Amino acid sequence: MILNGVEIRDTFAEAFPMVGTRLIVTADTPEWALIAGRTTTGFATSVIGCGCEAGIERTLTPEETPDGRPGVSLLIFAMDFGSLKKVVPLRLGQCVLTCPTTACYAGIEGGKRVPLAKTIRYFADGHQISKKIGDKRFWRLPVMEGEFVCDEDTGSVEGVGGGNFLILARSRGEALKAAEAAVAAMVQVPGIILPFPGGVVRSGSKVGSKYKGLFASSNDAYCPTLRGTVPSQLPDEVGSVLEIVIDGVSFEAVAEATRVGITAVCAIGAEGGVVAIDAGNYGGNLGPFHFKLREIMQNGAGETA
Amino acid sequence: MTGVSLKPRAPFEARVDLSGLTPEVTGPLSLRELEHREVPCGGRSLKLAELFFVEGAPDGVLLVEIGDARLDGVGAGMTRGELIVDGTVGAFAGRGMSGGVLRIGGDAGDFLGSEMSGGRIELAGNAGAHAGAAGSGARRGLSGGVLQIGGHAGPRAAERQRGGLITIAGDAGEGLATGMIAGTVSVGGTIGPLAGRGMKRGTIFVNAVPELPAGFIDTGAHELVALRLIARRVPELSAMLSGWTHARRIVGDTLMGGQGEVLAGV
Numbered sequence: 001m002i003l004n005g006v007e008i009r010d011t012f013a014e015a016f017p018m019v020g021t022r023l024i025v026t027a028d029t030p031e032w033a034l035i036a037g038r039t040t041t042g043f044a045t046s047v048i049g050c051g052c053e054a055g056i057e058r059t060l061t062p063e064e065t066p067d068g069r070p071g072v073s074l075l076i077f078a079m080d081f082g083s084l085k086k087v088v089p090l091r092l093g094q095c096v097l098t099c100p101t102t103a104c105y106a107g108i109e110g111g112k113r114v115p116l117a118k119t120i121r122y123f124a125d126g127h128q129i130s131k132k133i134g135d136k137r138f139w140r141l142p143v144m145e146g147e148f149v150c151d152e153d154t155g156s157v158e159g160v161g162g163g164n165f166l167i168l169a170r171s172r173g174e175a176l177k178a179a180e181a182a183v184a185a186m187v188q189v190p191g192i193i194l195p196f197p198g199g200v201v202r203s204g205s206k207v208g209s210k211y212k213g214l215f216a217s218s219n220d221a222y223c224p225t226l227r228g229t230v231p232s233q234l235p236d237e238v239g240s241v242l243e244i245v246i247d248g249v250s251f252e253a254v255a256e257a258t259r260v261g262i263t264a265v266c267a268i269g270a271e272g273g274v275v276a277i278d279a280g281n282y283g284g285n286l287g288p289f290h291f292k293l294r295e296i297m298q299n300g301a302g303e304t305a
Numbered sequence: 306m307t308g309v310s311l312k313p314r315a316p317f318e319a320r321v322d323l324s325g326l327t328p329e330v331t332g333p334l335s336l337r338e339l340e341h342r343e344v345p346c347g348g349r350s351l352k353l354a355e356l357f358f359v360e361g362a363p364d365g366v367l368l369v370e371i372g373d374a375r376l377d378g379v380g381a382g383m384t385r386g387e388l389i390v391d392g393t394v395g396a397f398a399g400r401g402m403s404g405g406v407l408r409i410g411g412d413a414g415d416f417l418g419s420e421m422s423g424g425r426i427e428l429a430g431n432a433g434a435h436a437g438a439a440g441s442g443a444r445r446g447l448s449g450g451v452l453q454i455g456g457h458a459g460p461r462a463a464e465r466q467r468g469g470l471i472t473i474a475g476d477a478g479e480g481l482a483t484g485m486i487a488g489t490v491s492v493g494g495t496i497g498p499l500a501g502r503g504m505k506r507g508t509i510f511v512n513a514v515p516e517l518p519a520g521f522i523d524t525g526a527h528e529l530v531a532l533r534l535i536a537r538r539v540p541e542l543s544a545m546l547s548g549w550t551h552a553r554r555i556v557g558d559t560l561m562g563g564q565g566e567v568l569a570g571v
Contacts, residue, residue, distance in 0.1 A: 026530075067533040103530050129506065129564055131489065131531070132468060133538050140531050149530045 001294045003262075005270025006277060008293050013258065014281035015289035018047075018077040018161035019084050020249060021114045021154050022057065022107025025096055026071035030059065036102045037072035040095040044076070045196045048205075048216055052078045052087040053161060053247050055193030066105045067149070073107055075193045077161050077247045081112055084156060089119040097123065097141070097148050106136075106154035117141070117150035160289050163246035163254035166204065166222060166278040167265055172240040174273025176200075179242040181268055182261035189260055191253035192246055201243040207282055219280070238275050251289055259296050308366025308387075309339060311357040317375040319347025320395060321356060324378025328386025328405060332365045339363065369394075372411050380407035383424060396433065399426045400440065402450065415459070416440055418452040421469070431456035434478070437471045437490075438464035445486065447471060451541060460497065463490045466507065472541050482509055485565060491545055504558050504565035510545060514553055514569040521557030526571045529554075546570075 001008040025040065027033040037056045044054035053076075060071040076091070078084040096104045097120060104116060117139035121128040124141040130152070131138055137152040167182070169175035183199035186192065194200075209217035220230045222241045227234055234241065244261055248254035262277050279293055309331050322345040331339055340354035353359055361368070365386040369379065372392025380388045381400040390398075393411030400416055403423040412430035419440045432454045437447035438461055448467035453474075460478035463471050466488040473490070479497035482490050485504035496515040514523075528551050536546035552568040 066537060067530055068537055069530075069533065101530075103534070129566070131508065131535070132487075133535070136538075138531075138534065140529075146527060147529055147531060149534055 001297065003266040003269075003297065006266045006274045008262070008266075008297055009276055009278045010294055011279050012281055012284070012293060013162075013164045013279035013291040014284060014287040015160050015162040015164075015254065015291065016079075016287040017289075018053070018079060018159050018247060019081045019156055020075055020077040020159040020247070021084060021088060021111075021156045022249075023074045023076065023088075023092070023096075023116075023154060024060065024065060024071055024105040024107045025074060026060075026065045026067050026069040026103045026105070027099070028069060028101035030070040032099065032101050033070050033072045034059065036096050036099040037074055039099060040091045041074055041076070041193075041195075042095075044091075045201075047077075047079050047083075047161070051083060052076055052091075053193070053195040054091070055195045055247070057190070057193055058187070067103055069103075075191075075247065075249070077159055077193075077195075079161075081156065085114055088114050088154075089116065092116055092150070093120040093123065097143070097150075100145055103149040104151065105138075106151045108155035108157055111156040111158075113153040114156050115153050118152045120150070157249050159247065159249045160251050160254045161247045162287065163248065163258055163289070163291055164204075164243055164280050165258060165262060165293065166280065167242045167244070167274060168222075168234065168238045168276040168278060169241070170237055170239050170273040170275060175240040175242045178265045178268050178272065178274050179244060181264045182244055185264035186244070186246070186257045186261040189253065189257040191250060192248035192257040194244060195247055196243075196245055199244060201245055204241070204243040204280060207286075222278075233278065235275065241278075243280065254289070255291055255296055258291050258293075262293065262297060307362065307364055308368055309336070309359065309361045309363050310368045310370055311353070311359060312370040313357055313373060314355075317346070317356070317373055319349075320375045320377055321346045321373075322378045323369075323376055324381035324397065324400070326353070326367070327380060327383045328365045328367045328388055329384055331367055332363050332386065334363055336361075336363070372409070374412075374414060377414070379409070380405075380426070383407060393430070397440075399424075399452075402426065404450075412456070417454075418447055418450075418471075419443070420445065421447045421450050421452060423450040423469075425451045425453070427453045427455075429455045431475070432458045432462065432473075434459035434461055435464060436462040436473075437466055437469075438462060447488065453541060457494065458492075463488070466490065470539065470541060472545075482507065482565075485509075489539075489542075491542055493545065501557055501565060501567060503561055505561045506564045508565070509567045510542065511567060511569050512545070514555070515567070517555060517567060518558060520560040520563075521555050521567065522559060522563070524554045524556060526551045526553045529568075532568075 041054035057073040065071040205216035343350040377395040383405040396414035415433035439446040445467040457475035463482040476494035481500040485507040491510035555567040
């Protein structure tokens, strides 16, 4: 398959089940909401080293938030529910509670409950007070700045982590430009995050390593400077590869983001230095979710293995 | 019309207890069965048809076409359905309700919504004493649901309230929220003396700082995000709170731990 001179390779991205939740963080200004969001989702690129994968799903207008202030919607994913229950209160306590003017609310109603103020309310040392409205309880924690308002818990969802595609380009600059275009388009898709810096990964990994104790190592088959020394996937004209990794609340959301991202890259096309689109997988034996690139670009959807 | 309609045949000569006559009870009955259902009246039991014209089709809605201050226990124990009273009711209306909607077009007597745990009561007029409070021998007053009073409330409203929401559009009598355990009360008008005495937790919203017992401490005026949240999440309070940016927070009763609060708009 060739789109605007870009080869869509006949392969698939292999993704895994993750458990995720959504937090709605508000603040007095959009800037402070964004600061809280960026802080909370910092150091959360990969579960391999960070314990979770997190990102800002989108910014929210005052009309969209529970308290009528500007906010951000955050998605946080972990490999299992137990891990999620640990990382969310930690990030809430260290990054949202501490951030001026913020409040935090549940962004998902269904699923198993992930504790929010249920855990961190004890910071108020007995001065915390709760209010139950309907079936929902929120807490008010006195802090030096005033009060921190936070829902007792939030819901969770069984999502998909590790959706991906690779941009093979002639040069580093052209790969970066294509990746930026993909990210700009993909962040408009609801229900997904791109957890890596700026949404882009330059150091895609393969499973395992020659060194004991390392679970992942550089994806040498896609490293241009190793071409000829290892079994390479890169033709001679490719000088740089960047990866986009996608986590989402559903298979459909990740598939749609993949489609939107590849479409944006292909719009730049061969004239813009893009050579091919590829994807990372492990032979299809590890992850149950397969995002077949050509099917997605033809039909707008993939399939579950 | 839908549902069953009860229209008094004549002014009641004694108090009538309708506490067993809720929409979930009347729904499965035929009109004939309903007419023969006995209700306490004074010291006797009378068939419903002796007191009311019974019309309509049972389907979960009960309409009392003309209310009377001698009708006690209207909607008491309701769990679902809708009960509408076109007029005034006596004591214990909606007592122990756990679901459904009770709409009263006139006034209500004492103990309206006492020990209620769910559902909604909408009273257009004034309530007697102990609205949403604990009845005799009960440990807790209203613990869930919504009690809306369109007029004034008598003494001791929300006494020992444990949860839920009570809104009083007019004035509240003395002893409002005495011994309150949790929950929310709002008062649009003035508040009588000794409000909040002995309250442990819970919130009383008022438009102006009331005179409070000695166990309350004024912490000053604050900009509270919780006000914005409540204004948006609780439609019954949105009109009152939507204009508030700050509130004076008076905590108490410190004799009981001081985790209750009176929030007055500033």
